[in-house]
Amino acid sequence: MGCILASTTYEEQFKNFLKKNNLKFTKERREVLRAITIQRDHFHAEDIYQQLRKQKSNVSLATIYRTIPLLIDSGLIKGTIYGGERVVYEKVYNKPHHYHMVCLNCGKIIEFICPDMEVIQNNICRNNIFLSTEYNLEIKGYCQDCRRKMMNEKKEQKIQ
Amino acid sequence: MGCILASTTYEEQFKNFLKKNNLKFTKERREVLRAITIQRDHFHAEDIYQQLRKQKSNVSLATIYRTIPLLIDSGLIKGTIYGGERVVYEKVYNKPHHYHMVCLNCGKIIEFICPDMEVIQNNICRNNIFLSTEYNLEIKGYCQDCRRKMMNEKKEQKIQ
DNA sequence: ATTGTAATTGAATATCATTCTCAATTACAT
DNA sequence: ATGTAATTGAGAATGATATTCAATTACAAT
Incomplete structure (x- = not known):
């Protein structure tokens, strides 16, 4: 405590x-x-x-x-x-503001920052006269570990 | 029909x-x-x-x-x-793949495309050895119409 | 420190989108 | 035409989140 x-x-x-x-x-x-x-x-x-x-x-x-x-x-x-x-x-x-990658297999969440993306988003909002309060970027897919696992499983299937 | x-x-x-x-x-x-x-x-x-x-x-x-x-x-x-x-x-x-701005006041959804963003996202995934199946960018905030309305309301309050 | 009052709490109950169960029906390969 | 696995509708279940209400509490004013 x-x-x-x-x-x-x-x-x-x-x-x-x-x-x-x-x-x-x-x-x-x-x-x-x-x-x-x-x-x-x-x-x-x-x-x-x-x-x-x-x-x-x-x-x-x-x-x-x-x-x-x-x-x-x-x-x-x-x-x-x-x-x-x-x-x-x-x-x-x-x-600091950051974004997320979410692994669809193991649920792992990977954070990353990306100043370039911030610039682009600000431009887009300015062009559209939109007042943003929140950016949310989420990339779904498969992380390195899970990709490896999945490839190994495929190999095993071929062997059998 | x-x-x-x-x-x-x-x-x-x-x-x-x-x-x-x-x-x-x-x-x-x-x-x-x-x-x-x-x-x-x-x-x-x-x-x-x-x-x-x-x-x-x-x-x-x-x-x-x-x-x-x-x-x-x-x-x-x-x-x-x-x-x-x-x-x-x-x-x-x-x-074509596109992104969204969502107005928190009226719920309007504004779509936009952004090739620059696609490039950045691909780079990020490559760097992190992440296999993406889906990108999702959502910008929340207030659209032009609602901003105008809100400013008018403020003015009226001041007058009263 | 006491008090008044509006805010807060826990417990139980409600909500409501989504999922599941099951018996009856149907698509479609043979 | 037939067998069978997939599909359906109806209703019940689920489960995260929200709400109700009577009892409690924080805290500003005294």
Whole structure:
């Protein structure tokens, strides 16, 4: 336990947001926030719940679902990968903007940054007089490991 | 009714796919396929159902949901916009690859093509030894019309 | 420190798109 | 014409997320 010092600015950011909107900084919200700072890069609602369970916190799933939009609106996390059975979130506070490759076989998520792409996107928005709030690029396919595995399987089939 | 001549190649494509997989080209599947060819650019499952209803077809929602993956696998449609309450599909057969801007206010979807972006994406995949099957870029924000509306509303507030 | 009040909570229940089950029907290769 | 595996509709199931409501709590004002 302990060792949550690094999350201070996270907490400041969240508190500011809450105050600005006449919302309260409750014990439950603090616990959800801390669970998220501990969380690995990509997670979903249920992951937060499990994390809290481990820590003997009794925050309910309902509260987690109610807290997620607050965390999004305060700029701490964002929904990243949709289209699966559940939404994947990730921390974005003080993180450079980046994109994702998702392996359709093992589910691995590979992050990458791409300044060239940012430039292009800005141009497109300017040309279309579109005010963007969010870019989301997702490349689906098969990662190196899975490609290797799949090739080996093919070889074995040929042998048999 | 009538006037479905243009969909012949759609039907060929679908029939080929079905035959290749030992699946049957049923009356219901034909009707779903034709409903889709009539459909506007972006649609969801329920839209297909409504379309069929208009045409006095009794294909069930279950069958529509069962047919969608077949249409995807045969390369006729693809899921485009996730993260809303339902998946948005679009026709992709014989259409150039393109990207989307989604207005968070009115829901409008603006398509655009961008060859530069394709080049960058191919490079990224090559560098990461990732075999991509699908690129998906979604820019969320506010379209020109909605920006105008929102600015007018602000002005009015100031006046009051 | 006390109080008033609006915000918040957990538990249970609702929602709603999508998927599944199953018995009856149908496409189509032979 | 026939056998059989695939398909269908109806309704029930699923499962992530949202909502309801009575009880609790944060916190601004006193």
